[in-house]
Each structure stands twice: as C-alpha cells, then as structure tokens.
Amino acid sequence: MGYRAFIFTAALAACAHAAIIRVPGDQPTIQAGLDSASEGDTVLVASGTYTGAGNRNLDFRGRDLVLESEAGAEATVIDCERAGRGLSFHSGETAASVVNGFTIAAGMAREGGGVACLSSNPTFTDCTITNNSAESGGGVACHSSNPTLTDCTITNNSAESGGGVACLSSNPTLITCRIAANTVEMGGGGMGCIFSSPALTGCTITGNTTTYSHGGAIALFESLPRLTNCTINGNSATNGSGGSLWIFDSNPSLTNCILWGNEPDEISGAHHYPGDPRIRYCDVEGGWDDVGNINVDPLFVSIPGFSNLLRPGSPCIDAGDPSISDGVGDWHPRWPDWYPNGARSDMGAYGGPGNARWLP
Known part of the structure; x- marks a missing residue:
C-alpha cells in the first residue's frame, strides 16, 4: 500500500470509529456527554437553554472533542x-477541541466569565x-493560550480589565468576529492585552467603553497585535484616552483598518513608553x-444585521x-454587481466585490 493510500485509509478508519453522543438523547447534560466521549467524538446538543450543574463549567479534560449544536x-x-x-x-x-454554534451567557468568574483558556488552544x-x-476577561480570558475564534460575537460583557477579551502571554486568532458593547473599569473595553500578540482579521470592534x-x-x-481589515468605531475611554488604541510600550501593526x-x-x-505603531493604508x-x-469620513451605512458597511462612494473603497x-467570503454583505469596485483591497471589515444583497 502506498503512503497516500495508507493515510487515506487511516483517516477513514478514524472517522468510522468516531461516535456522536446526543444531548439530551444519549446523555442528560452537556458535561455528561463530554465525559462519555472518546478522543475524536462529537457531542451534538439539541436546541434549548441548558442550565444547572452539568451545563456550566464545561471541561473537555484535555481531549480532542467536538461540541456542536444542532440548530446554532x-x-x-x-x-x-x-x-x-x-x-x-x-x-x-x-485546536482539534472545537466548540461550534452556542450562546454562552450569564457566566461569572474571576477570569473569563464566559470562557477561560489556560495553556490551551481550542477552536470556537x-x-x-x-x-x-469577570475581574479579567468578561467574555473570554486567555492565559498562555492561542485559541482561534471564527465568526463569533463577543458582546455586552463586563470586567475590570479586558471587557470582551483579556490576553496574558497569549496569541489568539480572531477571524470575522464582532466585539461590541463590552465595558470595563480599568482598560481595554473590547480587548486588553499584556505580553500578547493577537491577530485579528475582518473584525468589527464597536461601542465598547472603559469608564475610568x-x-x-x-x-x-x-x-x-496585528489587525488586518478591521473596523474600530464608536468606542470610548470616558475618563481616559485612546478611544481606539491605548499603547504602553507596544508595537501594534494595522493594515487596511x-x-x-x-x-x-x-x-x-x-x-514615556508610547511604543512604535505601524499603521498603514488605514483611515484614521x-x-x-x-x-x-x-x-476622511468613511461614509458608513448600516442595514439590519450589519453596521459599518461602506457606502458607495466611500473613500475607503480601493484605498487599501x-x-x-479583495478577499470576500460568504459571511458578509457584498458590493452590488453594478457598482465599480476594483480588485485592490478596501479598508475596513466589509469591503469587496459581489452581489446586490444589501443595496436596492
């Protein structure tokens, strides 16, 4: 048997042995489903609101499992x-420990009110x-961790620092995520970073507040940090400075933002320690x-479900x-076919060519 055939056969065998544990069909709680799973299994959760012991403080216990909802x-x-x-x-x-399609709400903890990652690299x-x-990381706290979050919304969380996300010695990756309306007392309404190098692509960071x-x-x-094609709008440092970014001895890199x-x-x-930001092809x-x-005013326009789109005629079009x-996925509104938008990248989270989904 050739090497490629062997790998393909091994992959099929692994898939064949992976089980699906249904909650509440096979197990009464989400944690019971996780505990009954073996490496590579999927715990599939039916729609509903899950409360009480066994449905919070969920723990994969170091195994590569998929925790997935049936209905989003x-x-x-x-x-x-x-x-x-x-x-x-x-x-x-x-990264093979995956959480897909859940709302995580009303959590409270010292670190990571919704999710805490310590020396781990899960995928959401x-x-x-x-x-x-939480005291740190109202939504998500990362400590010596490199989680990946894709198409996630982190909103209306609160903390003393890092309202949406708190990073300590961590390098999380956030792709097409929305960080909105989070609040903190001390710093980093949307995200607070210490000794960290997060990478954000196609994200919107809006309406976050630090009060003191x-x-x-x-x-x-x-x-x-490295930010590419992100939109930062409507945030405030009520009694401080840096509505978008506050920098202490840091070297952020921003492109097309x-x-x-x-x-x-x-x-x-x-x-005395302003750092050395590298900010290029951005509208500041x-x-x-x-x-x-x-x-120049980016000429934002909003529709139900989407804010901070670029209005036709925006100076941010073809200015990246x-x-x-332009790289456009299926997850966000696109430009109408009739509107001239070149192949050059745009600024912000919602640029790109496409169809008439959001304009008449």
Whole structure:
C-alpha cells in the first residue's frame, strides 16, 4: 500500500470509529456527554437553554472533542445563571477541541466569565459570548493560550480589565468576529492585552467603553497585535484616552483598518513608553503619518444585521494596500454587481466585490 493510500485509509478508519453522543438523547447534560466521549467524538446538543450543574463549567479534560449544536447559537444557550463560567480549557487542549454554534451567557468568574483558556488552544466557531462578567476577561480570558475564534460575537460583557477579551502571554486568532458593547473599569473595553500578540482579521470592534482608564476598544501593554481589515468605531475611554488604541510600550501593526468616531481620540500612548505603531493604508480620524493612510469620513451605512458597511462612494473603497486583492467570503454583505469596485483591497471589515444583497 502506498503512503497516500495508507493515510487515506487511516483517516477513514478514524472517522468510522468516531461516535456522536446526543444531548439530551444519549446523555442528560452537556458535561455528561463530554465525559462519555472518546478522543475524536462529537457531542451534538439539541436546541434549548441548558442550565444547572452539568451545563456550566464545561471541561473537555484535555481531549480532542467536538461540541456542536444542532440548530446554532440563537437556538442553543448555555445559561450559567451567574454560578460559574461556560467553558474552561486548562488541560492542554489543541485546536482539534472545537466548540461550534452556542450562546454562552450569564457566566461569572474571576477570569473569563464566559470562557477561560489556560495553556490551551481550542477552536470556537459561530458562537455568541454575551452578558458575562469577570475581574479579567468578561467574555473570554486567555492565559498562555492561542485559541482561534471564527465568526463569533463577543458582546455586552463586563470586567475590570479586558471587557470582551483579556490576553496574558497569549496569541489568539480572531477571524470575522464582532466585539461590541463590552465595558470595563480599568482598560481595554473590547480587548486588553499584556505580553500578547493577537491577530485579528475582518473584525468589527464597536461601542465598547472603559469608564475610568484608557483604551475604549483595545488597551496594549508590551504587546504586538496585528489587525488586518478591521473596523474600530464608536468606542470610548470616558475618563481616559485612546478611544481606539491605548499603547504602553507596544508595537501594534494595522493594515487596511478604519479607526473612526472613537472618543476622546483615536490613538494614545503612555507618555514615556508610547511604543512604535505601524499603521498603514488605514483611515484614521485626525490622521496618522505613515504609508497610504487617509483622514476622511468613511461614509458608513448600516442595514439590519450589519453596521459599518461602506457606502458607495466611500473613500475607503480601493484605498487599501495595493499588494492585497479583495478577499470576500460568504459571511458578509457584498458590493452590488453594478457598482465599480476594483480588485485592490478596501479598508475596513466589509469591503469587496459581489452581489446586490444589501443595496436596492
């Protein structure tokens, strides 16, 4: 048997032995489903709101499992009832530990009110993490972890620091995620980072607030974040500075991003340790001196389900890094066929060519 044939046969055998455990059909609670699963199994959860012991503080116990809902996040809720967090990953879980299609709500913990990752790298897709609270990381807390979140919404969480996401010595990846309406007291309404290098692509960070400190959207302490095609809008540092970014000895890299309408200013840093931001091909209110940047109203338009779209005629269209072509997925509205939009990348989270989904 050739090498490729052997690998294919092994993969088929692995799939054949993977089981599906249904909740509540086979097991009464989500944790019971996880505990009965073996490596590679899927725990499939029926629609409903899950409360009580066995449906919070969920633990994969270091195994590569898939926890998936049958009907998606809107129909499948893990309600922690302020008695713990939704999920805890602390046993070296890998990217093959997957959570797909849940709302994780009403969690409360010291770190990570909704989800906590400690020395683990789980994967989250199509999840909503909302109305959770913690001292650090109201929605998600990452400590020495590199989780991946795709198409997730992190909203209406609260904390002392890192309202939506808190990162300590971590490098999470967020792809087409929405971080909105989170609040903190001390810093990083949307995200707070210490010694971390998160990567955000196609994300919107909007309406987050810090009440007594800096970084309405993002607060950075000795960190190296990378943001590409992100929109940062409507965030506020009520009694501080850096509505979009507050920087302490950090070197963030931003490409094709929009920083507009944040209060009291867009970017601010510690007086003696401002860091060295690399911000290029971005629309920054008030201006930022670097390659390809503009300081012009992006002309946002909203429709039900989507905000911060680029109106036809927006100066952010075809104004991104010319070495990057428009990349458009099926997850967001696209440009109508009749509207001229070139192959050059746009600024913000919603650029790109396509169909007439959101314009008459």
